[in-house]
Amino acid sequence: MANRIPRVAVREQDPKARATNFEEVCYGYNREEAMLEASRCLHCKNPRCVSACPVNVQIPEFIAKVVEGDIEGAAAIIAQDSSLPAVCGRVCPQETQCEGSCVLGVKGEPVAIGKLERFVADYMHMGDAAGSSAPSAEAAPVSDSERPAIKGTGDRVAIVGSGPAGLACASDLAKWGYDVTIFEALHKAGGVLEYGIPEFRLPKDKVLKHEIEEVKRLGVKIETDVIIGKTVTIDHLMDQEGFKAVFIGSGAGLPKFMNIPGENLCGVFSANEFLTRNNLMKAWRDDYLTPIHAGKKVCVVGGGNVAMDAARTALRLGAEVHIVYRRTEAELPARKEEVHHAIEEGIIFDMLTNPVEVIGDEKGWVKALKCIRMELGEPDESGRRSPVPVEGSEFEIETETVIMALGTSPNPMISKSTAGLETNRRGCLVADEEGATTRPGVFAGGDAVTGAATVILAMGAGRTAAKAIDKYIKG
Amino acid sequence: MFEILSKEMLTPIICRMKVSAPRLAAAAQPGQFLIVRADEKGERIPLTISDFDRKEGTVTIVTQKIGASTADIIAYEPGECFADVVGPLGLASEFVEMPADKLAQQRYILIAGGLGTAPVYPQAKWLKEHGVPVDVIIGAKTKDLLIYTDEMREVCDNLFICTDDGSEGFKGMGTNMLEHVVEEGHKYTQAVIIGPMIMMKFTTLTCKKLGIPAIVSLNTLMVDGTGMCGACRVSVGGKTRFACVEGPEFDGYEVDFDQAMRRQGQYKAEEIAANENHVCKIGRGK
Numbered sequence: 001m002a003n004r005i006p007r008v009a010v011r012e013q014d015p016k017a018r019a020t021n022f023e024e025v026c027y028g029y030n031r032e033e034a035m036l037e038a039s040r041c042l043h044c045k046n047p048r049c050v051s052a053c054p055v056n057v058q059i060p061e062f063i064a065k066v067v068e069g070d071i072e073g074a075a076a077i078i079a080q081d082s083s084l085p086a087v088c089g090r091v092c093p094q095e096t097q098c099e100g101s102c103v104l105g106v107k108g109e110p111v112a113i114g115k116l117e118r119f120v121a122d123y124m125h126m127g128d129a130a131g132s133s134a135p136s137a138e139a140a141p142v143s144d145s146e147r148p149a150i151k152g153t154g155d156r157v158a159i160v161g162s163g164p165a166g167l168a169c170a171s172d173l174a175k176w177g178y179d180v181t182i183f184e185a186l187h188k189a190g191g192v193l194e195y196g197i198p199e200f201r202l203p204k205d206k207v208l209k210h211e212i213e214e215v216k217r218l219g220v221k222i223e224t225d226v227i228i229g230k231t232v233t234i235d236h237l238m239d240q241e242g243f244k245a246v247f248i249g250s251g252a253g254l255p256k257f258m259n260i261p262g263e264n265l266c267g268v269f270s271a272n273e274f275l276t277r278n279n280l281m282k283a284w285r286d287d288y289l290t291p292i293h294a295g296k297k298v299c300v301v302g303g304g305n306v307a308m309d310a311a312r313t314a315l316r317l318g319a320e321v322h323i324v325y326r327r328t329e330a331e332l333p334a335r336k337e338e339v340h341h342a343i344e345e346g347i348i349f350d351m352l353t354n355p356v357e358v359i360g361d362e363k364g365w366v367k368a369l370k371c372i373r374m375e376l377g378e379p380d381e382s383g384r385r386s387p388v389p390v391e392g393s394e395f396e397i398e399t400e401t402v403i404m405a406l407g408t409s410p411n412p413m414i415s416k417s418t419a420g421l422e423t424n425r426r427g428c429l430v431a432d433e434e435g436a437t438t439r440p441g442v443f444a445g446g447d448a449v450t451g452a453a454t455v456i457l458a459m460g461a462g463r464t465a466a467k468a469i470d471k472y473i474k475g
Numbered sequence: 476m477f478e479i480l481s482k483e484m485l486t487p488i489i490c491r492m493k494v495s496a497p498r499l500a501a502a503a504q505p506g507q508f509l510i511v512r513a514d515e516k517g518e519r520i521p522l523t524i525s526d527f528d529r530k531e532g533t534v535t536i537v538t539q540k541i542g543a544s545t546a547d548i549i550a551y552e553p554g555e556c557f558a559d560v561v562g563p564l565g566l567a568s569e570f571v572e573m574p575a576d577k578l579a580q581q582r583y584i585l586i587a588g589g590l591g592t593a594p595v596y597p598q599a600k601w602l603k604e605h606g607v608p609v610d611v612i613i614g615a616k617t618k619d620l621l622i623y624t625d626e627m628r629e630v631c632d633n634l635f636i637c638t639d640d641g642s643e644g645f646k647g648m649g650t651n652m653l654e655h656v657v658e659e660g661h662k663y664t665q666a667v668i669i670g671p672m673i674m675m676k677f678t679t680l681t682c683k684k685l686g687i688p689a690i691v692s693l694n695t696l697m698v699d700g701t702g703m704c705g706a707c708r709v710s711v712g713g714k715t716r717f718a719c720v721e722g723p724e725f726d727g728y729e730v731d732f733d734q735a736m737r738r739q740g741q742y743k744a745e746e747i748a749a750n751e752n753h754v755c756k757i758g759r760g761k
Contacts, residue, residue, distance in 0.1 A: 185701055187512055187519070187559040195703075225561040227701060231498050253703040257715065264708055264715060264734055266741045273704035281518065281698065288516045289544050291745030364737035411702055413720065 007109035008037040011131075015344040019315055022199045022284050024206075025341055026090075029112075030131030031071070034119040038066035040104065041111050048101040049113060054460030055168070057081045059098060059113055066116060074120045083171035083215055084164065084459065086207045087193060089118025092456045093335045125210050154179045155473050158243040160228045160414065163191020164455040165249030165446030167215050168462030169469075174218040176470055181243075182220060185227040188280060191251055192447075193455070195280040196272070198309050200316070201338075204279070229413035234421075234442060245441045245469045248429060249462055252408040252447035258301070262358030263404075267293065267366035271302070271310040271405035278313050294319040295400030299369045301355055302405030303327065308338040310403045311347050321347050322397065326354040326374050326387040352376075352387065356394065358402055368396040410448045418442070426451055435465030436472075443469055476556035480533060485622040488540040489590060490549045491525070496560045497532030504571050505597040506692070506724055509534065509562030510700045511548055517558070518544040521697045521719075523594035523669075524563060525623075534560070537593035537622070542746050564700045565723045568598055568667070569690065570607070583609040584656070584663040584687070585631070586649050586678055588670020589616075592623045594692060595669050600630040608632055610661060614649035614670070618642035633661070649674060650681040663687050668727060672736045679727035689727035693718045696739060709735050 011027040012018075018025055029037060041063040049059045058077050065074035078085045094100070094114040102110030122130035157173050159166045162184040170180045188194050189212050193202060202208055216222065228234060228250070237243045255270035257263050274292070277283045283292035294317040300310050303325035311321045323342070325332065328351050332339055343349070350371075357370040373393035376385040415423045420439035422430040428451050435443040445461030447453055481493045499509060503524050510519045526535035540546050551557065570578060583602055587595040592613050602609040610633040615621045617640050628634050636644030637652040645652050649670070657663075666689045668678045675691040682689035695707035695718040707718040712729035716722065 185561070186699060187561070195699075225559050226498060227561065227564070230563060230701075231502055231561070253699075253701065255703070255705045257705070259715075264710055264738065266737055270705040273698060273706050276698050276704050282516075289518045289547075291742040293742065293745065364734070411720075413701065 008033050019345045028131045029119040038063045049098040052097045052101040054456045055081045071123045075124045084211050086121035089114050156243045158237045158246045161249040162189035165458035165462040168459035169247045169466045170220045172466035174220045180220045182222045183226040184224045189222045195276045229417035234418045248444040249446045250448045252452045253411045254409045256406045265360040268402045271306045297399045298401040299399045300403045303332040305334045307405035308334045324350045324353050368398045370396050408452045434468035477560040478556045491537050493533050500527045500532050503527040503563040504567035505601045506568030507563035507565050512559040513547045514558050525593035539590045581664045584666045586612045586668045588614050588674040591670035603630045612652050676732035691727040692723045
């Protein structure tokens with residue numbers, strides 16, 4: 001019986017070794033392991049995994065191809081619905097989506113759908129090196145002449161932001177024959193995949209760059225160093241440059257702080273700053289000029305994926321790292337695998353702890369983080385039990401650096417510079433379920449609409465909006 | 476790619492470059508800044524826009540060699556390209572959006588210190604073009620470090636030059652010069668101060684004493700320049716503001732300069748190490 005085979009374990013870098021390097025933690029499956037794991041799929045008539053996937057990848061179908069050893073066939077099936085399989089296989093919260101609804105998970109372990117997706121994507125450009133720690137060739141950039149000729153009407157669509165929402169929207173539109181240009185504010189494409197998610201979780205040159213080049217191969221142009229709302233406005237794109245529609249996938253880039261005393265001391269950073277310096281600006285590499293400050297001891301405040309990423313980055317830069325979170329481990333919003341990896345690597349979890357003040361020395365640098373103990377009270381509107389401070393329980397954690405990973409909100413640069421674009425009280429763009437904003441021809445999706453969420457939800461929103469844009473242009 | 480069209484050394488360590496950046500030039504306003512990344516491994520360095528030409532599609536930047544990254548920028552020659560030039564960033568100067576009737580009542584004194592003279596230039600130019608009375612004070616340590624004096628004379632009503640050692644113009648600092656000018660009977664409704672943090676702090680104090688409202692332009696640390704990293708946060712009137720998107724210009728009376736100066740030096744230790752170990756990647760020596 002297929003389901004008697006236990007879930008095939010995935011090989012990972014030793015925790016002690018990886019705590020000191022930025023190489024990828026997980027090696028992924030090789031061909032043999034992937035085929036064995038794929039054989040566990042029951043091929044349900046009503047596959048719940050597919051509906052649990054925000055972009056509805058045809059999971060049992062691609063897995064069936066893996067069982068046959070037809071990896072190319074599997075890749076083609078995934079490509080119908082996802083333009084970033086190597087990314088999603090690595091960063092999706094599978095436990096709450098596809099794998100979370102796998103029938104095998106009721107009594108045992110679900111099929112490792114994420115790891116299989118990753119294998120298929122990696123195999124397509126690394127071949128048999130997929131699933132090994134061997135370095136693979138960097139993706140060759142797509143030149144202008146390699147770009148396919150626009151097949152459809154060639155109507156121009158502008159995409160704001162080259163993160164997951166923008167890349168997914170652009171891919172679909174390009175496949176349908178639109179002339180798509182993505183405008184990216186930073187110097188590199190990828191959005192949060194480039195500046196936010198660390199190398200050890202998503203290798204940039206080996207994996208991300210390759211997937212972005214694949215999007216370009218569909219005919220999508222990417223113009224970096226253009227800040228929509230500053231360098232050019234949406235009005236300009238539509239009125240002067242002939243774009244028929246615009247999709248805003250600008251993400252949620254503004255960091256939140258706690259508004260507690262001492263937050264502007266030297267040594268207090270937003271997770272965004274810390275991660276951007278390390279990921280986009282490659283501060284971890286000696287041959288790049290960007291400075292970064294971790295020090296001997298770091299407190300990361302927050303419990304999401306970004307907090308885990310910042311903590312594990314600080315650890316690799318040589319610090320002792322504490323995660324300071326006001327609820328318990330059970331409520332940590334981070335992906336399970338990330339928490340698990342963080343614990344393995346030696347991150348210290350200070351749970352039921354909430355900062356009340358950052359204490360500085362005479363030179364204006366962080367000396368300690370003053371916290372208060374918390375206990376869990378009644379469930380709040382999100383269903384999670386809300387933490388309540390324990391009176392008189394204040395104490396200090398000595399630390400050199402404090403990293404605030406409390407979530408992010410959308411950047412107002414676009415909404416402020418575009419007439420007719422409404423935002424809600426959280427600063428998110430108002431859009432209907434198809435992604436249409438309050439301004440005709442302008443669509444939006446991803447974190448810019450929902451506030452900080454996941455890569456895959458942003459991709460789903462990008463795809464939904466692509467359909468709506470197609471309908472809008474065809475009238 | 477962003478081609479360097481011309482380059483001149485204004486002093487042994489201050490360099491002026493005209494760079495091709497058509498989209499940026501079309502949108503730039505006085506008071507705004509841009510970010511340059513010289514090459515793949517360089518930092519993103521915020522620089523003020525010291526001039527722009529929409530027709531030519533060019534922006535002018537003035538860079539002072541202070542660290543490894545600025546040294547790399549200065550090492551570029553005409554015909555070569557920077558990897559990235561992005562902007563305009565930050566908000567335009569307050570007067571750009573000011574209603575005409577209010578603008579007509581203004582008399583500006585722009586006070587520039589050192590490298591800060593470069594971003595003062597487009598402000599004076601804009602005010603002059605719009606018929607607003609504008610005087611300028613340029614201060615430097617010594618004669619050889621003065622920049623933009625000839626250009627500035629063309630775009631202001633009165634130019635006052637001062638040097639700490641008296642090698643040119645008035646002997647003294649910008650604060651002394653300002654007091655002197657006001658004593659002579661010049662009256663101003665608004666001062667704009669751009670220069671090193673410490674100079675802006677003390678010039679703001681002088682303005683306060685003289686009863687002149689003061690705007691300062693803060694050159695804080697930044698990574699992205701779009702509000703994403705928060706490295707640029709400053710306390711203004713007790714509130715945390717992001718200099719990159721809410722500034723760079725703020726009411727000088729309200730700025731916590733001591734905190735801003737400490738924050739500006741956050742990566743000093745790392746920078747010193749980088750300078751000592753820096754080997755110019757494009758083969759131009761230290």
